[in-house]
Amino acid sequence: MKKIVATTCILAASLYGATADSQIKALEDRLNELQSQNALIIEELGKLKEEKEITGTESFTGMGVAASKVYRSESALSVGGYGEMNYVNKTGSDPVTDLYRFIPYIGYKFSDSIIMNTELEWEHGGKESEGGYVIVEFSYLDFLLHKNANVRVGHILVPMGNVNLRHEPPLYLGVNRPDTEKYVIPSTWHHNGLLVFGEIVEGLSYQAGIIESLNANSMVGENIREGRLSARNKNANQASIVARIDYNDAAKGLNVGFSVLNGTLNHDDNATLEDAAVGITMYDLHLTYKSGGVDLKALYAKADIDDEALIGYEGSEGYYVSVGYDIMPLINAGAKAELLPFVRYEVFDEVITAADDEKTNTTVGFNYKPVSNVVIKADYMITEQSGKDDVKAVELGLGYLF
Amino acid sequence: MKHFLLLAACSLAAFAGLIKAPEKAIADLYPKGSFAKKTILLSSDEAARVEALAQEKLDSKIVTYYEITTPEGPVYAYVQTVRVRSKNLAAMTFVEGSGTIRAIEIIAMFEPMEYLPPQKWLETLEKKSLADPIRPKRDIPAITGATLSANAVSKSARTALAIHSVKVAKP
Numbered sequence: 001m002k003k004i005v006a007t008t009c010i011l012a013a014s015l016y017g018a019t020a021d022s023q024i025k026a027l028e029d030r031l032n033e034l035q036s037q038n039a040l041i042i043e044e045l046g047k048l049k050e051e052k053e054i055t056g057t058e059s060f061t062g063m064g065v066a067a068s069k070v071y072r073s074e075s076a077l078s079v080g081g082y083g084e085m086n087y088v089n090k091t092g093s094d095p096v097t098d099l100y101r102f103i104p105y106i107g108y109k110f111s112d113s114i115i116m117n118t119e120l121e122w123e124h125g126g127k128e129s130e131g132g133y134v135i136v137e138f139s140y141l142d143f144l145l146h147k148n149a150n151v152r153v154g155h156i157l158v159p160m161g162n163v164n165l166r167h168e169p170p171l172y173l174g175v176n177r178p179d180t181e182k183y184v185i186p187s188t189w190h191h192n193g194l195l196v197f198g199e200i201v202e203g204l205s206y207q208a209g210i211i212e213s214l215n216a217n218s219m220v221g222e223n224i225r226e227g228r229l230s231a232r233n234k235n236a237n238q239a240s241i242v243a244r245i246d247y248n249d250a251a252k253g254l255n256v257g258f259s260v261l262n263g264t265l266n267h268d269d270n271a272t273l274e275d276a277a278v279g280i281t282m283y284d285l286h287l288t289y290k291s292g293g294v295d296l297k298a299l300y301a302k303a304d305i306d307d308e309a310l311i312g313y314e315g316s317e318g319y320y321v322s323v324g325y326d327i328m329p330l331i332n333a334g335a336k337a338e339l340l341p342f343v344r345y346e347v348f349d350e351v352i353t354a355a356d357d358e359k360t361n362t363t364v365g366f367n368y369k370p371v372s373n374v375v376i377k378a379d380y381m382i383t384e385q386s387g388k389d390d391v392k393a394v395e396l397g398l399g400y401l402f
Numbered sequence: 403m404k405h406f407l408l409l410a411a412c413s414l415a416a417f418a419g420l421i422k423a424p425e426k427a428i429a430d431l432y433p434k435g436s437f438a439k440k441t442i443l444l445s446s447d448e449a450a451r452v453e454a455l456a457q458e459k460l461d462s463k464i465v466t467y468y469e470i471t472t473p474e475g476p477v478y479a480y481v482q483t484v485r486v487r488s489k490n491l492a493a494m495t496f497v498e499g500s501g502t503i504r505a506i507e508i509i510a511m512f513e514p515m516e517y518l519p520p521q522k523w524l525e526t527l528e529k530k531s532l533a534d535p536i537r538p539k540r541d542i543p544a545i546t547g548a549t550l551s552a553n554a555v556s557k558s559a560r561t562a563l564a565i566h567s568v569k570v571a572k573p
Contacts, residue, residue, distance in 0.1 A: 046441030046466045050481070078513075080487045115514065144515070166547060203520065250523030253543025290544035326540060334535070336457055372538075372553045401550075402487070 078107035082168040084399040086175055091392045099125050103137070113144040121188075136231050138190050152195040152209075155231045159195065159207040159244040160259040161185040162286045162299050169399025170375040173295060173324045173342040174363055176395065180318035183350040184301040185284060186214075186225040192233065193242075203250070208243040212236055216265035216278050221312045223350050224303055227265065238264040240280070253291030259284050265305075279306035280315075293326040295340055318348025324367065338369040342379075360384045365395070373401045420510045424481055427494050427507040428470055432477070437470040448568050455532060455564035458557050465565055475499050478570055480562035481509065484554040489513045491554050495562035501571055502531045503559060517548045519555055527555070532563045 081104040089095040102122045109115050118139040124132035140154030157165055163172065163181040167188055172178075181187045193211030200206055214227030215235070240263025248255045260283040267276065284301035300319040308314040324342030328335050344363040351357075365379025377397035384390050422430075428437050444452065444463040453460055461483075468479040476499050483492045489512035496504040506524045511517075526542045536559055538544040538552040545552045 042443045042464060043441045046464050049462060049464055050466055078488045142514075147515075171549060203522070248520070248546060250520040250543065250545055251526050253539070253545070255546035288546045290539045290546065291542075293540050295539065329535070329540060334457070336537070338539070373550070 076109040078105075078109070080105040080107075080402055082170075082399065082401040084169040084397060086398075087396040088175070089394045091389075115142045115144065116140070117142065137188060139231070146198065148198045148200070149196055150198050152197060154192070155190055156193050156195060156211070158189040158191060158193075158211055158242060158261070159197075160189070160242065160261060160282065161187065161284050161301060162288060162297055163187045164189050168401040169377075169397065170367075170369060170373055170401050172297070173322050173340065173367055174344055174365060174379050174381075174395075175377045175397035178299070178320045178322070178344065178346050179350075179359070179361060180299060180301055180320045180346050180348045183223055183225055184303060184316045184318040184348055185282070185299075186228050189228055190231075191229055192231065192236075193239075195242075203248050205246050205248065206244065208241075210239050210241055211261075213238040213240045213263045213266045214280065215267065216276070216311060217268045217270055219265070219305075219311055223313075224305075224316055229266070233266070235266055235268050238266045240264070253289055255286075255288045257286055259286070265311075276307065276310055278310060280304070293329065295322075295324040295326070295342070297322045313351035313353045315352050316348070316350055317352060318346060320344060320346030320348075320361075322363075336371065338367070338372075340367045340369075342366065356386045358386070375399045419512045422507060422509050424468065424479070424494055424509055427509055428468055428479060431496065431505055431507075432470055432472050435470045435472040435477070437468045437479075439466065439468050441466045442569060444565070444569060451568045452561065452564040455567060456557075456560040458561050458564075460561065465569070467565075467570065470496075477504055478566055480565060482558035482561050483510075484558050486513045486517065486550050486554045491551060491558075493555050493558040495559050497562060497566045499571070500531075501563065501567060502529050503527050503563070506555065506559060508555070513551065517551045519545055519548060519551050523552070524555070527559055530559065530563075532560075532567055536560050536563075 081102075083102045084100050085098065086100050087095065087097050100123065103119055105117070105119050107115060107117045116139070119137040121135050121137040122132070124130060126132040126134045136155060138155050138157050140152050140156050143151040143153075145151065159165060161181050163177050164185060164187040167177065177187065191211040193209055195207050195209035197207040198205065212229055212233055214224065215229055216227065219227035240261050242259070242261040244257060244259040246255055246257035260281070262281045263279070265278045265280055280303060282301070282303040284299055286299045287297070289296040298319070298321045302317040303315040305311050305313065305315045322342060322344035324340035326338045326340050328337055328339040331339070342365060344361070346361045347358060349358045361381055361383050363379050363381040365377065368376045370376070375398075377395070377399065379395050381393045381395065382390050383393075428435065442465050444460075444465060449460050449463050466481055470477040470479060477496055479494050479496045481492060481494050483490050490510070491508060491513065492510035494507045494509050496506070498504050506527050508518060508524070523543065523545055527536065530536050530541075535541050536556045538549070538556055542556065
């Protein structure tokens with residue numbers, strides 16, 4: 001009897017063991033199947049992600065994989081912009097807070113080679129009675145033909161200096177732009193015209209073309225800045241040629257170049273200026289260096305006007321050097337933020353006359369960028385001019401770029 | 403006029419969004435290499451470690467990379483898509499087994515081509531590792547006129563190195 005019981009127990013245990021083994025095997029198979037399915041799902045999701053972002057399924061003009069589908073997957077409409085708000089407390093003036101600029105960029109890609117780009121500008125909040133305004137700062141079509149030669153036509157930024165082409169607040173040191181690039185090169189300077197641009201060899205680029213000339217009537221007794229035209233010019237009777245060459249050594253963070261403009265000033269129907277042909281020549285040498293924590297910018301610019309007697313001055317001239325150094329790695333080596341104390345020194349003559357009215361600006365301050373496209377600025381600027389009291393200004397600023 | 407139209411037609415390719423297919427980029431750099439494409443899913447913990455190492459936010463936990471077998475040893479190529487201004491740039495970061503950057507190729511660019519980082523600048527990122535900050539204007543130069551592109555490529559490189567360190571590198 002004992003033998004029968006023992007045999008039954010052994011048999012039962014064996015049967016139970018066999019069942020457990022088969023259940024474990026079944027679970028293992030199921031797990032392997034789920035793992036395979038999981039891997040397939042991840043792979044398929046990866047393909048979808050990749051297809052959406054970079055590749056497609058068909059070739060595009062011999063470029064390899066599926067450019068056209070990728071291309072279509074991106075919207076043709078592009079929106080960007082920048083803005084800045086300032087506080088300025090200057091001796092002899094009441095403190096001012098100002099939503100100085102809000103600027104949306106709108107771009108549209110009609111085809112791979114025809115692109116529209118527009119910058120709208122709201123300055124000082126846009127309310128005219130408070131000195132604000134809204135204008136189209138640029139609006140042009142690019143015809144991208146070849147990396148060596150492309151065409152830009154419409155209302156364009158005049159390709160001179162450091163600031164006129166690149167004036168978003170996170171890109172320069174100090175709350176306000178250098179006065180040399182405001183009164184000698186009248187940034188932001190945008191006229192109707194046509195440019196050809198491209199790369200001559202790697203690192204060497206050019207822009208050259210024809211733009212409407214500055215308006216002499218507005219400049220008389222004022223300064224060159226007042227001669228800027230708006231997008232509608234009722235007296236488009238004169239043009240200027242403009243050219244620019246830049247050498248960019250990307251491996252060193254260095255950009256150096258020069259620009260030149262020559263032409264005859266425009267004029268309204270005016271008895272004094274109607275038959276006058278007043279020539280203007282403007283040129284600049286510019287440099288930027290951004291590497292090793294250093295942010296260096298320098299520029300020399302000069303404008304010569306042919307007929308001093310008619311306009312009231314013979315031109316304008318100025319230079320500046322600004323240098324900042326990112327000290328954040330010294331405070332926190334791993335920080336993404338940047339902290340750049342800087343100093344800027346500039347000398348400029350807004351209108352060159354017999355009078356000794358040259359101004360010198362010395363600015364010290366810092367740019368703090370918690371992320372690369374947002375900047376908080378503070379500086380202290382002293383303006384010296386012969387025979388006048390120094391003007392001292394405390395400036396605070398907030399800027400962004402998107 | 404005929405010549406102008408011909409020139410315009412021929413130039414289309416130069417301004418397309420896709421510059422180079424990833425497979426072509428690999429073949430150009432490693433003509434004698436073979437590769438396997440892999441897609442992995444980072445766990446929440448791994449994604450958090452990648453974000454901490456790269457100091458960048460990950461857009462997706464799905465990562466596609468290429469494991470390239472070369473005579474000098476394995477190389478891993480990570481494709482990262484990053485926003486420049488309002489459009490994307492896709493960069494392929496080639497990372498050696500040791501965790502240093504071997505090369506970077508821009509394989510797609512949807513911003514205007516004038517913002518494309520020059521090859522010379524891309525070369526300044528070679529030999530960088532997670533130990534380097536890889537921040538424009540600090541240990542690598544900034545690009546005048548293409549600041550946002552430089553930021554985008556450096557973000558892509560840091561993310562690739564962090565993924566490599568957390569998920570792919572062999573201990």
